[in-house]
Amino acid sequence: MSSNKKLSEIPLSVLDLVPILEGKTASDSFKTSLDLARHVEEWGYKRYWLAEHHNMPGIASSATVLLIGHIAGGTKSIRVGSGGIMLPNHAPLVVAEQFGTLESLFPGRIDLGLGRAPGTDGLTAMALRRDLRGDVDDFPKNVQELQYYLGPVDPTARVRAIPGQGLEVPMWLLGSSTYSAQLAAMLGLPFAFASHFAPAALQAALKIYRDTFQPSEQLKEPYAIACVNGVAANSDAEAEKLATTLYQAFLNVIRGTGNPQQPPVESMEDLWSPSEKYAVQQMLRYTFIGSPATVKEEISAFLEETQVDELMFASHIYDHQARLRSYELLAELAKK
Template sequence: MSSTAQQKKLSDVKFSVLDLVPILEGRTIAESFKNSLDLARHVEKLGYTRYWLAEHHNMQGIASSATTVLIGYIAGGTSNIRVGSGGIMLPNHAPLVVAEQFGTLETLYPGRIDLGLGRAPGTDQLTARALRRDLIESVEDFPKHVQELRTYLGPVQSNARVRAVPGEGTNVPIWILGSSTFGAHLAGLMGLPYAFASHFAPAALQAALKVYRDSFTPSDNLEAPYAIACVNVVAADTNAEANNLVTTLYQAFLNVIRGTANPQKPPVESMDGLWDASEQYAVQQMLRYSFVGGPKTVQEELQSFVDDTQVDEIMIASHIYDHQARLKSYELIADLVLKV
């Protein structure tokens, strides 16, 4: 590790939140929405930079399918925190519709809206077909669609035959999201900020950051590369308490590798008997960048992550069943990293 890498402290890095709007076992979806707004207000007071919601479909444990609607709900219930998508899955939508939606959001909440874009459908192929109906165009058209969106949201072109109204002239910040080097290269070439999904796809993180920084070309949007990494954090007063809370996350990712869809489950005393050795290994590989423990443990692990990656911002996902414990986790993190 170089001396340069050691110089960036946690206080030099911005911290933000990724919310999947979990549906809790035994609770209602309406409670999930209420909890998300409460969390957004909580982290806004704590000094977090942005609050992003992720588009998923046909998943029994996630209620963020109507992502733009929820962005408006969160932005309308908060005052200054940036609110956006982490992300909008562009293959599911016509770029003009996305531009109109986010142009409307930016007009309602000026200077507070982010548009993060992903090229996966965020669901299975059958559901993707139900969403889009016409799948003639594929994820390979993603770069073309991103550029189309930039045009719609960019300077007013009065002679254009198709215009986004609202949308044109709003210059909503566009982010490229990714879990491989494809998005990293595209973000670099386009001079856009980049966010990597290391909370579930850790393997390509370092390679993607290098590709992004090496390929970065300054643009009207951004003069220098700016990278976010998303990680899982479960913080509690003690390591033992955090290790209990994180079993909710383990059960959620066990669902992922089994291809099952269930609401978010409460923590368990032990995962023994719930997974076999191969499943445990697969879950732990996916959750490599998960920082779990009391304040000192989490602080040391986050600092080590910053040393290794030199990211500009860390976005935190926190799969915690109990709402009050989830609020407390983000509060403990803020005490560690946002208090100078």
Template sequence: MSNSNQKKLSDIPVSVLDLVHIVTGKTAADSYPNSLELARHVEELGYKRFWMAEHHNMQGIASSATSVLIGYIAGGTSKIRVGSGGIMLPNHAPLVVAEQFGTLASLYPGRIDLGLGRAPGTDQRTAMALRRNIGSAGEDFPTNVEELRTYLSSDNQRSPVRAVPGEGLDIPIWLLGSSTFGAQLAGILGLPYAFASHFAPASLHVALKVYRDSFQPSEQLQEPYAVACVNVIAADTDAEALHQSTTLYQAFLNVIKGTGAPLQPPVESMGNLWDASERYAVNQMLRYSFVGSPATVKEDMQAFLDETQVDEIMVASTMHDHQARLRSYEILADLFKKTEY
């Protein structure tokens, strides 16, 4: 089949998902300046957006107060879009989210994205501590999304409950997902959709199909707009990238084992850290992880774009060494650069 009509990497935007990792021997206070330095770095490199995700009770992730961090990153940058990938809506009253993001959008107009998810972003016990009541298990997510959209709408001016600030502001809402549920809802509501293929690859293709098939134009969006998040560990050589990637594999091994830990340094070999079943499980979760030199990563990411035809790729680079992570995003930016004539 000819790829003459297929998208090239240089045809689409590239963005960043930063989990604000806490590395071994460091604290959250050390992680935040690194995230800001990364945001400034990728802003200069031409990345479109910089998102952070809400996680709780995780020793290695410092992004629990996501909206606070968005303000920190947006305040330290000037043009890159900053947002949530995502806010776990069942943990919050929709009015609180509308007010927080209304405040952010008032401070940084035209730069704030509100990505919403329906998972807790944590374990069940912590979810109970956050929510007090987890009986719904996310079934009321569509209702909560609509309530939030109402608060942000300019049509809500006569309501007895209003979001100030927030009402009438142009804050793009995104739905996030790792299954077909969010894909269908995003399609029906005419919202952009971001899929978490960096850790839940199994449903990617069917979710994209469901989203595109169910899409109905809205005021916010006339045509479907799909983003897929992938892991990328790029370095000057394949060998160096493979070495750096052992941090990513250790992080997901800890997820499989249920052992929380800060981000671990690279190791010479994963062989003595996992058994065959653990290795299989981690590799399944990390199917869309592109590791290697610029040439290797370019070939693999172009193949991914050929397969999915997504409108934008978001990249998570889970790396222990901050300078190596900056370099990884630098290499990646070159692959997405528009061809100059």
């Protein structure tokens, strides 16, 4: 691990929640996501991940596997994957077959990121699974079952993933607490932390992951991604206004309201109470908003603090051109 990581020395990646904008449709979102993926590929981003969410009016990424195929089919070289597939919602064999199919279609470009949460509310989780029985051991067992299906061909196996077996699709564990950090370390898998909405446990999770990491066939040394929010613009004032879309999105989360992504506003003060403002700010601790100079200074401090191996940016920006510009500015910073 480098003693002092710099922005120019680490890969940058994208987490796309495929937001549905107010007054727009999911079809519109799929078009803008593909356009964003094509641009960030040109700008040198390493991977483009899509997150599984369900029953959320502002997010269109419920059929995550289909969207991964859509993005991979419309790009040439960028890695495309899940950030993540919520494994409790799916049988491991089905996931193995789906990602075996993706890897067969787009060899060497697919990532399989796995999450332990349902990515939705309890009622919707029941509708997805039909059954919520299980215990805390299910997730590790399911991860290992999935590893088996995507691992070396076992000619004696009575159940095999076809396609899937022997393809060794790179697997990642995602987390917002220390649980997945421990499991990723035990299994020797790369780890991605959701500090874009759950910043509190980031440092503890990174320490546990690095201190207890066991090398594996997939990975010899620990490798950690931190997902953060990024809103870059030509000036601090412009970025702050663009970021009011992000604030409104997290206000939705706190209130439990399901709204499409909202356009920016001049001020948030009439929209949230002091306690709501505090709660949003706590969730958005690792959010970098501002001009290139401002953002670079904040990101550099974050890298010094965390020493992560890769940064993944989520971006709640309403206007597509402004969103593209934000990712372009971040890419430019990484080259300086």
